[in-house]
Amino acid sequence: MSQTLKKWQCIVCGWIYDETEGCPEEGLAPGTRWEDVPSDWLCPDCGVGKEDFEMIEI
């Protein structure tokens, strides 16, 4: 069950979402997987939606 946690990067501004750390200041607890991030969530740096993020290697 222990799937590795991943990192995702916004392709517009380069902001990185690290599943391990979550983003507590945006209301996402550490360990929150990308698929569990709400679909109306926006990049805190540039405001693009989830569709403009892509997964990057850890």
Add this chain to the structure above:
Amino acid sequence: MAAPLVVIGTGLAGYNLVKEFRKLDAQTPIIMITSDDGRQYSKPMLSTGFTKGKSADDLAMADAGKMADTLGIEIRTHQSVTALHTDAHEIQLGEETIAYSQLVLAMGAAPIEIPLSGFEHLYHINDLMDYARFNQAAMATVASQVGQHKKRILVMGAGLVGCEYAHDMAGAGFEVILVSPDAYPLPRLLPEECGHALMPALTSLGVELRLGHAVVSVEKKGDGIVAVLDDGSVLEADMGLSAVGLSPRTDLAKAAGLACERGIQVDRMLQTSAQDVYALGDCAEVAGLNLLYVLPLMNCARALAKTLSGQATEIRYPVMPVQVKTPSLPIVVSPAANGVTGQWQISGQSPNLKAEFRGESGNLLGYALTGECVAEKMALNKELPPMLA
């Protein structure tokens, strides 16, 4: 056949506008024109490229050909628009004339050149091609001097770009000297205490700070440069980078008689003083605001895409904090609007500071957060008025 939508510029503003427009309208022909190679990239990522070991090619996400295919548009690269004829709804590229139904100016801003002897020996970075030149030269320097000494890079300017590059290059093992007449880093964004909190973060990475001093001349010496400061001191470096600010590109608009102040003036519909001509991004002054950041640009791209596709949409700016890319000391700033009066109230202990800019009645007008205090961003955002309601 109807004349195309013409977009001048293929930076973040141009490409994101067309991307948003295509979500609403797959049919209207679009021509984009750029004086560079038209590669798509993320501008903010240029500020962390050295630490991440990225060349310009690594940072390029798609070339112009791929963008043209993906978006179903025509892209003209390495071409410069020489004149706008707004009455005739035409633009001029040298001998060639192109008619437009609607025109978008997304030409960005140009690095400021200051009247300094030897300024031409300094690099500047404001787009991917600038980054390519600078990165290649910097990495070549490294390869040719392995084992001798760490490369010295002189960075001129302690604003956002200067501080981000100083941080990025020091983090990548370069020896960086940051020179600026400013007394502390980021003086246009931060109160003094917060600026001072950034200084140890930079020096612990190995950045040598020469604040309170201006460069008065630069000369070439061998493979490197020599800079003289206003106190007579002499600094030698392998390369120099000028980061003294940006100036919106308004020449073409001005020559066509469009209203310009700091940038090309547009109203809440992002329309310039000419019918069917719009502007966004770094070249535009939106309802008096010329904001050279990604968040306002993306808001403009979404609103303008709707307007161009037939749903007239006024731009509104929410609260738009700026993240400073200095990872060893995270900083987030929401600058107060120009001209508002208030006072800084600062709490916390350096380097973890919470600075609130409050008006007479205690209302929050802006803030700056450093270190661990960046976690308070969301709470403060809720208290702030939108940038443009």
